[in-house]
Amino acid sequence: MEIPKQYDPKESEQNHYERWESQGCFAPEVNRDENAPVFSIAIPPPNVTGSLHMGHALQHTMMDVLTRYKRMCGYRTLWMPGMDHAGISTQLMVSRDLKKEGLTRHDLGREKFIERVWKWKAESGGQITKQMRREGVSVDWSREKFTMDEDLSRAVRETFVLLYEQGMIYRGNRIVNWCPNDQTVLSDLEVQKDPQPGKLYYLRYPLKDGSGTVTVATTRPETMLGDTAVAVNPNDERFRDLVGAALSLPLTGREIPIIADEFVDVEFGTGAVKITPAHDPNDYEMGVRHSLPQIVVIDTHAKMTDDAGAEFAGLDRYKARALVIEKFEELGLLEKVDDYEFSISKCERCRTVIEPLISMQWFLRMDTLRVLGLELLEGFKKPRFVPEVPYEKVYANWLENLRDWTISRQLWWGHQIPAWYTAEGEVIVARSAEEARAKAGTDELTQDPDVLDTWFSSALWPFSTLGWPDETVDLKTFYPTSVLVTARDIIFLWVSRMVMMGMHFIGNRPFDDVFVTGTILDKHGQRMSKTKMNGVDPLEVFDKFGVDATRLTLASVGASDTRWNEKQVESYRNFANKIWNAARFCLMNAEGATVEPSWHAHPASAERLNAGVDEHGQDARAASLHDRWIDSRLNKTARDVRQALAEYQFHEAVQTLYHFFWDDFCDWYIELTKSEVTAEEPSPERDAARGRLLSVLEQALRLLHPFMPYITEDLWQRLPGVGSEFHHPAYREAAPTIMLAAYPEGEASLINEDIEWEMQALIDLISRVRNIRSEMNIKPGEPVRIMIGAPDEKLRAVFSANTNQIQRLVRASEVTISAKLEAPKASARAVLVGGAEVAVPLEGLIDFEAERNRLGKEKEKLQAEATKLEAQLANPQFAERAPAEKVEGIRARLADIAQRTMQLDQTIENLR
C-alpha cells in the first residue's frame, strides 16, 4: 500500500463529507435505537449575507465536537442548521446593488424589491453554508431552515398574535432610537455608545421678568429650539426661589417654566437642565412626569422642522447647532464653551449618530417575560452558563433591568407585522389577511408596512425550527435542546430572548446549558473586525494548515479570549502529520493482521490483560507490559476526555489526546512493540502484535474523531478489517464510517496503576541511560553495556522481561540485571526508583571529575528538595493539622530522597 510520507489535508477533506451527508449520517434517523438518549443543538443562525469568520469557525468546531462525540456515544443526535434573514444587513446589501444600477428600493416598490432580495438570496446568499461544509460540521442539512421560510414565518405571526391578545404587545408613541441613515427605529441593543471629544455649551436663558438669567449646559444646543422647561433639583438651594418661575426661551419667544425634579444632578453643569421631551430619552421621561408639551424640531432625516422656526427649518442638525451658537453669541447669551468628552449613541451598523425621536412603534412588554427568565434561573439554575462566572450574573442583572423591546422596524425585508388598519384607524391583529378581513368585517384594510426586528424571529429559533406551533415529533423529541454555544455579545440580544419566548410559548427552557466561547483576538490583543481589517480568514487557514489542525487550535481556545497564533495551528498541523505517519507505520506492517472489533469490548479482555505479570513470558499474545500499559493509558485517556467534554473543557480534552497519541502511543508504545511488529518472518506472535497495534490505533482514531473528523476517517477507512460491526449498536445498519463507531468507554477495569508504575520505571531507566549517553557525548551509533541493580524483585522482573526493548531503545549491546549493582569504577551511574541503580561502564571515556560533578548536581537538587520537605515536617503544627496522607506522602518522598542521596554519595566516593 502506497502512503505518502506527508499528510495532505486537502485530499481527505474532499473525500468524505459528501458521503457522510448523502448517506444520512448527520440525520438523527441514522440512529435505530428507539430508546436512545437525545442530544440536540440549534445552531446560532448565521446571517444570510455573512461569510465564515473566526467566530463562526470557533463555535462550529465546539458544536461539532460535541455533536460527533454524542453521536458516537449512541445518542439520537440533531444539530439543526439554518440562516437568519438579517433584516437591515440584507436590505442594505441589495440596496447597494440597486444603487449600481442607479436605482433605489423606492423605484422598484416594495413587492419588486422583496422579489429582488429573494433572487439575491438564491444566487449569492448563503455562501456560508458551503464554507460550513468545508469545516466538516455534522449538521443535518435535510432540516435546514431559514427564518423567512413559510413555516417559520407562520410561527412568527402566531407568536405576534398571541402576544397581542395577551396584552403583551402594544403600539405606542414613544421616544425611540432613530437612525437617520437607515430610516428605521432601533432597539437599545442595536445602539452603541461611543466616547467622543465634544463641547459642552453653557447657554443663558433670561427670566421672563427680566430679573436675570439661568444658565443651562448642553452638548446639543440645537435641541433648545424644542425646549419646554428647565429643570432643577428640588433640594438645590441656588434655585429654590426660581422654581415655578417663567423663562423666555431665546430665538423662539416661547415661555417655558422652571420645574423641580429629583433626577437633576446638583453637581453637574450648572445644576439647571434644559428639557427637550421630543429629543432626549431622559427629558422625555421628565416631560411625561410633568406633563410638558413635546415640540418636535428635528425630523426623521435629522433636519430641523418648521416648528424649529423659519430660520432653522430644513437645516441639518449640525448646521442648526452652529447657527444656534452664533445667535446666542450675538445675543450675549453664550456664557462659555468647555471641552467635554461624552458618549454618543450610534447606529451599530452604519455608525450614524442616533436621533432620539418620538415615534409610533410596536413594543413588546418585558415585565412578565423577564420574570419567566429570572424564575427559571433562580429556581432551577437554568440555563446553566459555562463558565458560570461572569455570565450568569451579567445575564440576571440584565433581565432585572430590562425595558420594553421596540420590535417594529421601518424596513421592507423581514416579517411584515400582522396588523391591519381599517379606514377608521381600528387595529386588527390577525394570522392572515383573510382572518383580518373576517375579524374586521370589511375588505378595506391596510397592513402595517413595518416589519419585525430580526431578533424577534431569532428568539423563536429553538422551537420554530422544530415545527412549532404544530406539535411535531421533532419538537417533542429535540426540545429543549441540550446546549447553546455562542459568543458573549449576543447573550442579551438572543440568548435571553430565546429563554423568555421558550418559557412563554412552550413552557420549558430552550436549552440546558449555555457555553459561552472566548473571543479570538488578533496578535496585538485587539478584537478582529471588518473595519480594522485585522481579521484572519479561517478559509485561508484551512488551505494552509488543514481543517483538522485548525479545529484543534480553535478547540483549544475554550472559554477565554486568545490571541491568534499561527504557530499553534502549525504545531497541530504537525500533530496531524504525526498521526498520519504513525498510521503509515502501522499499515506498512499490517500484513497478516486485522483490527479486532471486539478488542476493547471483549468481555474477557480486561481479565486477560489484568491476569498478572507473566514472568515466564508464556502468553506472548497479550502479557507484555507495554500492551497492558497502552491499554491502561488508552482507557484513562478516554475517561479523561469524556469527563473534559462533559464540562466543556475542550482545551483539556485536546491536551489529553495530544499527549496520549504523541507521547504514549508514538514515543513509547510503537517503539516498544516495533521489534515484534517488524519481524521479517511471519509468525502468530508477530501477527498478534500487529493486530494489537492496529487495534490501539483504531481506538485512538475514534478518540480523535470528534476533533479531527477528516484525517481520522481517512485513516480508519484504510484499516484492514473495519466495518459496520465497529459501529455503536444504534448504527449497525449504516455503511461503515468512523463517525458512527462507538466512542471508547474508558473502562475502569482496564486502568491499572500497578502496570503504569512498572512502565514508568522502564521509561525512567531508558531516559536516564539516554541522558548519560547524551551528557557523556557518546556517539549515537556507539553501543554501550548497561548494568542494572535492583533490590526489588518486581522491578528486576520488569527489566528482565524487557531487555530486548531496553537494548533497542538505548543502543545497548548487553544488559545485565542483578539485585546488587557491581559495576566497574569507570562507569556513569544514575539512581532510579525503588532503590534501583543503573551503570554504564565507560572505560577510557569517562572523566571522573566531570562525572562526580554531574552526580553532585543531581544530589544538590535532591538536597534542596529535602530541605524544604524537612522544614515542613519539622513544623509541629503541620503534623498536627495536615491530612495524614499528606504527611505520609512527604515522609515517603524524604525516605526516597535519603536513599538516592546515600547511593549518590557512595557512587561519588567510588569515583575518587
Add this chain to the structure above:
RNA sequence: GCCCGCUUGGCUCAGUGGUAGAGCACUCGCUUCACACGCGAGGGGUCAUAAGUUCGAAUCUUAUAGCGGGCACCA
C-alpha cells in the same frame, strides 16, 4: 460612575491550597528501516505588586497598578 475578567518561562496559553506545565522559540547531538511537519538530551519562571487568612498560597481575602470587557439617564 458601577460591575466583571485578565496579569504564570522569550511568545501564545493551560493549571492548581501541599514539590511550577504544554506548544512554539532557544542550546546540544542525530538523515536510527512511520514521521526533519521528525528523533534523543537539555537550559529557562521566587506564577503583576503589597498586606492578610492558613501548618502551608502561585492557588483563598483585601488593596494597588497595568491591560481588556460589560453596564449606566449624567444634560
